[in-house]
Amino acid sequence: MTESIDLSKVDEILKRYEKKEASLIPVLQEVQSCFRYLPEEALVRIGQKLNIALSRIYGVATFYSQFYLAKRGRHVIRVCRGTACHVRGGKSVLDAIKEYLKIGDGETTPDYGFTLETVACLGSCALAPVLLVDEDYYGKLTPEKIAGIVQRYAEGGQVEAQV
Amino acid sequence: MKLKSDKDLVALREAIKKDKDPNKPCISICGGTGCRAGGGEKVRLAFIEELAKQDLAGKVDVLRTGCHGFCERGPVVIILPEEIFYERVATEDVPEVIAKTIMRKELVERLLYRDPVTGETITYNYDVPFYKGQTRIIFSDNTRIDPTDIGGYIARGGYSALSKALFQMTPEEVIAEVKKSGLRGRGGAGFPTGTKWRFTRDAPGDTKYIVCNADEGDPGAFMDRSVLEGNPNSVMEGMLIAAYAIGADRGYVYVRAEYPLAVQHLTLAIEQAGELGLLGDNILGTNFSFHLKIKAGAGAFVCGEETALIASIEGKRGTPRARPPFPANEGLWGKPTNINNVETFANVATIINKGADWYGSMGTESSKGTKIFSLTGKINNTGLVEVPIGIPMRKVIYEIGGGVPGGKEFKAVQMGGPSGGCVPAEYLDLPIDYESLGKVGSMMGSGGMVVMDETTCMVDIARFFLSFTQDESCGKCVPCRMGTKRMLEILTRITEGKGEEEDIELLEEVGAAVRDASLCGLGQTSPNPVLSTLRYYRHEYEAHIRDKKCPAHSCTALLAYSIDPNACTGCTACARACPVKAIRGEKKQAHVIDRILCIKCGQCFDRCKFNAVVKD
Numbered sequence: 001m002t003e004s005i006d007l008s009k010v011d012e013i014l015k016r017y018e019k020k021e022a023s024l025i026p027v028l029q030e031v032q033s034c035f036r037y038l039p040e041e042a043l044v045r046i047g048q049k050l051n052i053a054l055s056r057i058y059g060v061a062t063f064y065s066q067f068y069l070a071k072r073g074r075h076v077i078r079v080c081r082g083t084a085c086h087v088r089g090g091k092s093v094l095d096a097i098k099e100y101l102k103i104g105d106g107e108t109t110p111d112y113g114f115t116l117e118t119v120a121c122l123g124s125c126a127l128a129p130v131l132l133v134d135e136d137y138y139g140k141l142t143p144e145k146i147a148g149i150v151q152r153y154a155e156g157g158q159v160e161a162q163v
Numbered sequence: 164m165k166l167k168s169d170k171d172l173v174a175l176r177e178a179i180k181k182d183k184d185p186n187k188p189c190i191s192i193c194g195g196t197g198c199r200a201g202g203g204e205k206v207r208l209a210f211i212e213e214l215a216k217q218d219l220a221g222k223v224d225v226l227r228t229g230c231h232g233f234c235e236r237g238p239v240v241i242i243l244p245e246e247i248f249y250e251r252v253a254t255e256d257v258p259e260v261i262a263k264t265i266m267r268k269e270l271v272e273r274l275l276y277r278d279p280v281t282g283e284t285i286t287y288n289y290d291v292p293f294y295k296g297q298t299r300i301i302f303s304d305n306t307r308i309d310p311t312d313i314g315g316y317i318a319r320g321g322y323s324a325l326s327k328a329l330f331q332m333t334p335e336e337v338i339a340e341v342k343k344s345g346l347r348g349r350g351g352a353g354f355p356t357g358t359k360w361r362f363t364r365d366a367p368g369d370t371k372y373i374v375c376n377a378d379e380g381d382p383g384a385f386m387d388r389s390v391l392e393g394n395p396n397s398v399m400e401g402m403l404i405a406a407y408a409i410g411a412d413r414g415y416v417y418v419r420a421e422y423p424l425a426v427q428h429l430t431l432a433i434e435q436a437g438e439l440g441l442l443g444d445n446i447l448g449t450n451f452s453f454h455l456k457i458k459a460g461a462g463a464f465v466c467g468e469e470t471a472l473i474a475s476i477e478g479k480r481g482t483p484r485a486r487p488p489f490p491a492n493e494g495l496w497g498k499p500t501n502i503n504n505v506e507t508f509a510n511v512a513t514i515i516n517k518g519a520d521w522y523g524s525m526g527t528e529s530s531k532g533t534k535i536f537s538l539t540g541k542i543n544n545t546g547l548v549e550v551p552i553g554i555p556m557r558k559v560i561y562e563i564g565g566g567v568p569g570g571k572e573f574k575a576v577q578m579g580g581p582s583g584g585c586v587p588a589e590y591l592d593l594p595i596d597y598e599s600l601g602k603v604g605s606m607m608g609s610g611g612m613v614v615m616d617e618t619t620c621m622v623d624i625a626r627f628f629l630s631f632t633q634d635e636s637c638g639k640c641v642p643c644r645m646g647t648k649r650m651l652e653i654l655t656r657i658t659e660g661k662g663e664e665e666d667i668e669l670l671e672e673v674g675a676a677v678r679d680a681s682l683c684g685l686g687q688t689s690p691n692p693v694l695s696t697l698r699y700y701r702h703e704y705e706a707h708i709r710d711k712k713c714p715a716h717s718c719t720a721l722l723a724y725s726i727d728p729n730a731c732t733g734c735t736a737c738a739r740a741c742p743v744k745a746i747r748g749e750k751k752q753a754h755v756i757d758r759i760l761c762i763k764c765g766q767c768f769d770r771c772k773f774n775a776v777v778k779d
Contacts (some may be wrong), residue, residue: 024478025461029420035469063480063637064461066420082382083577084539086627092764119421120464120631123385124200125539126234126546137200143764 007037014049022061023050028067037068073108073115075153078132082121088131089142094118094141097131100150113154165440167448169326172317175439179318188223188265189243191306191359193464194387195230196424197546202253203238209254213261223265229305229393232547233293236276241288241306247287249274277438277545278634279565284659296563298525299549300533301509305393315434316396322441324512328404329449332515337408341511343519350376350504351582351608352684353530353597359501362491365407366499371407373414373453374495374502376472380419380464381580382631384611386535386547387505391418391425394509395432399455401508403446404515406453409501413454417472420460429457459463464635468683469494469502470636482639483683504609506535527553530596538564541571553594556586560614571616575699579608581628581635582688584695604695606688620717621700622707626654628692632685643686646677650693657670659720662708670696716778719763725778726767728753730775737767737776 013030017023027050031042038061047054061067079094098104101114108115124130127139138149166172192198192207207227231239236250242264249260252274263269275284276291279473285291288306299305309316316322328337342357363371375398376559379387384589391398402414420427432575433455436442458476465471466481473495475481494500510532512520523531532553536559539545543565560576567573577584584605586593593599597607615624633647650673653666674690681687697704706712714722726737726746733751738744745761748754756767756776766777 022476026459029189029459029461043204059480064463066462081631083580083611083624083627084383084545086613087540087613087624104753111582119381120635121382121385122421123388124197124234125383125385125537126197126237127200128349128539128545130200137199142769143766 005035005041007041007045009034010042010045011049014046017050019050021050021052024052024057025064028057028061029103032067037071040069047140053097071112073112074134075113075134076081076115076117077150078117078119078122080122080124080130081118082123082125082128084121084125085129092143093131094128096146097150100106100146114150137163164438164676167440169330169447172322172326172447176317176320177322179314183318184503186244189226190223190260190265191226191228191241193229193231193237193239193245193306194227194310195234195237195392196385197230197234197578199424200241201237201251205254206238206240206252206257209257210261213257217261218264219261223261226302226307226309227311228308229310230389230547230629231306231336232302232389232545232549233291234547235408235543235545240274241376244306246287246288248291250276263739274540292500292565293544293546293548293563297549297707298551299534300513300525301390301397301506302393302549304397305389305746308394310393310395311431313432313439313441316394320516321396321512322400324515325400325403325407325441326447327484328407328515329447329451334364334410337404337515338426340519341408341514343545344514344522345519345529345574346507346510346514346522347530347597348504349506349510349534349609350775351579351606353607355505356507359491359503360405360409362489363411363499365503366492368499370410370413370498371409372495372498372500373402373409373411374469374476375402375416375505375508376467377416377418377422377425378427378467378500379422379503379505379609380467380474380517380635381582381609381611383539383613384537384609386537386610388419388422388425389547390505390509390535391416391422393688393763395429396436397512398429398505398508399432399436399442401503401511402455403442403453405501405503405512407451408424409499411501412452413456415456415458415495416461417466417476419459420462426457426459463637464631465637465683467686468685471683472502473500480637482637485682506610525551527594527596529598534607534610536595536610538612538614540577541616541619542614543568543761550595553596555591556593556595557591557597559612560591564614567614567616569616571618574615574617574619575621577605577613577615577692578611579606579688579691580611581607581632582606582684582691583611584691585615585624585699587699592712604691604698606691618715618717620658620713620715621696621703622658622713623715623717625693625696626651626658629654629689632689636685636689639677640680640682640686642677642680643682643689646681647686647689648671649673650677650690654693657704657707658713658718660707660711660718662704664708666708667697667701667704722761722763723758724761724765724768725758725777725779726754726756727775727777730773732773732775734769734772736772738768740770742766 129141131138240249240252322555324414339566346356349354463481468483471481471483490500533549535549577585586605629651634653636643638644644736706714731753737747745757
């Protein structure tokens with residue numbers, strides 16, 4: 001889907017950076033934190049202003065896992081797949097979320113409610129297995145706890161993180 | 164206010180110390196990511212609120228520090244100056260802690276650490292076995308300073324090593340001291356730090372760079388984050404001394420994007436150091452200048468490799484290139500560049516302050532000083548431990564780590580993350596140093612120690628690491644890109660019970676090719692988890708392939724659940740838990756699992772209180 005975006009915001013960000021290749025990644029990071037993903041029109045504009053070929057920008061944007069080329073869900077669930085979580089049963093937690101939301105790793109629900117991601121390690125190994133919903137940590141998880149956690153966000157209410 | 168000389172720094176330190184009464188009660192709350200995730204921030208706010216309510220706001224300090232290391236017991240609170248240790252503190256506990264401990268110097272018994280062996284409570288931080296077995300040099304100030312205030316660091320002697328280097332030592336003397344200390348790179352490879360500095364100093368060129376590699380990415384290792392979050396100035400001071408030694412005037416800290424708190428604390432530290440003239444032009448009034456910037460990574464494990472990290476700072480895809488030329492000669496934008504890890508830099512100030520001989524008194528013949536390990540997995544005391552290099556593995560796992568939980572049997576410890584290997588139980592008395600670990604097919608790496616017990620399947624662990632490296636392979640060179648993919652396919656096949664007799668040989672052959680032919684460390688070391696588990700747990704591979712059994716009862720495809728009719732009481736707990744209604748049976752009669760319907764989720768096994776559900 002294409003949505004028209006406000007390119008003046010992109011221009012505003014570009015103004016603060018030197019016109020050189022080293023500015024590309026920080027610019028992409030700022031643009032993404034503005035739109036929550038990297039819209040195509042924004043990449044075209046960045047290419048024009050920084051004088052970098054669009055193919056190169058696409059190369060960088062697809063190389064790093066933190067850049068997204070598609071619109072994402074209102075809530076992002078990040079499931080830790082680090083070693084400590086793995087040996088404490090992290091995979092069954094991930095499977096439970098996939099089953100509940102009916103989406104795979106890296107996918108977004110059709111209503112843009114949730115995006116599911118896996119991360120290599122959240123570094124909160126004492127709480128393993130652990131996941132993040134937006135900024136809230138949930139630790140010592142079991143598959144049975146998943147439905148309750150997801151539902152609270154689906155209902156729109158912000159909830160307190162529980163461990 | 165800019166400090167214009169070494170004397171100004173001393174005067175500032177004295178002024179800060181004079182303002183602070185050492186006997187004033189202080190509540191030190193761990194502000195590391197682990198404790199915050201466990202609700203530590205709410206506890207801190209509750210303390211502030213309660214103190215205000217009781218009119219004690221000015222009489223008691225509340226300190227939000229960096230990571231204390233004992234993540235297992237978080238949120239952790241220490242009452243200073245006595246160093247009373249309270250664990251798993253909740254907001255409800257706050258009024259009682261203030262009423263009893265702060266006001267009347269009485270203990271809140273239930274919050275004290277209880278020794279799991281003797282059952283006795285332990286009052287003081289330094290008596291808790293987890294801390295007692297450690298030698299905390301890098302972490303020494305982590306319970307004592309607020310990382311968002313440079314003053315606390317200066318009061319505890321911060322930047323005195325920089326001042327000593329600038330006013331009393333030549334760059335050559337600094338390099339000689341670091342070389343003599345025996346400090347080796349803490350990022351994994353263990354290259355002598357002083358030698359690396361020497362190469363960069365000797366490289367021709369006017370513009371040189373210092374880079375701090377904070378792209379910590381090994382799953383299960385988080386010591387660099389804790390150092391940056393808890394004491395960012397110690398890393399900056401190390402970088403400043405390195406810059407002075409090699410003749411660099413600018414530098415970067417490349418921080419992993421997943422560490423927002425580290426970026427926030429470092430940003431503040433850079434601002435505050437700049438205001439005091441400890442960063443920028445003419446530092447402490449000398450003609451030494453150094454400018455420091457943060458570069459946030461964008462999520463690519465391979466960027467921990469130094470040439471890939473350089474490409475990423477330059478704004479490119481973070482792919483590695485062949486070495487030589489090494490970054491010491493041709494690094495960032497083609498200029499000589501010295502790259503060290505966070506923990507390496509954090510060691511430097513202590514070495515300059517206390518001398519190479521003192522530093523060299525810790526550790527082994529070839530590996531000096533301390534190393535921080537992150538102890539995770541099937542261990543009672545998850546957390547960060549700083550110990551002298553060469554300490555026996557057993558001491559870390561049993562004395563400091565408190566052993567394996569649930570009465571399970573220790574099987575192995577995986578060290579060095581996806582580049583490392585397993586150390587099996589028979590080597591528990593091995594000293595932890597670069598050489599000893601290398602000999603048994605493992606490595607120090609960045610310091611991840613993942614403990615595994617009898618229920619961990621070693622084929623599955625190898626598959627787990629391969630899926631990580633395969634995912635993170637940048638794709639530039641064929642051996643890594645294709646080799647990791649093929650190895651992962653074989654391992655997946657084996658864990659699904661579809662392995663064939665020749666798969667083990669094939670794994671060894673592909674592994675050797677990937678190790679020998681890959682371009683960078685990521686590829687070269689990626690077969691290690693496979694080769695090391697094949698070395699010690701070949702029988703597990705064979706059981707998967709020949710008998711179609713997983714000895715650890717971990718690989719779902721090879722499992723079958725059944726109910727022991729003699730143990731089953733017919734309580735129906737399993738049948739109610741089963742999501743697919745595969746369990747049938749009358750109340751108070753033995754139940755039966757229908758293996759065709761069963762999806763092997765294991766909920767019946769977890770639910771049964773009579774051990775009647777059997778995994779086979």
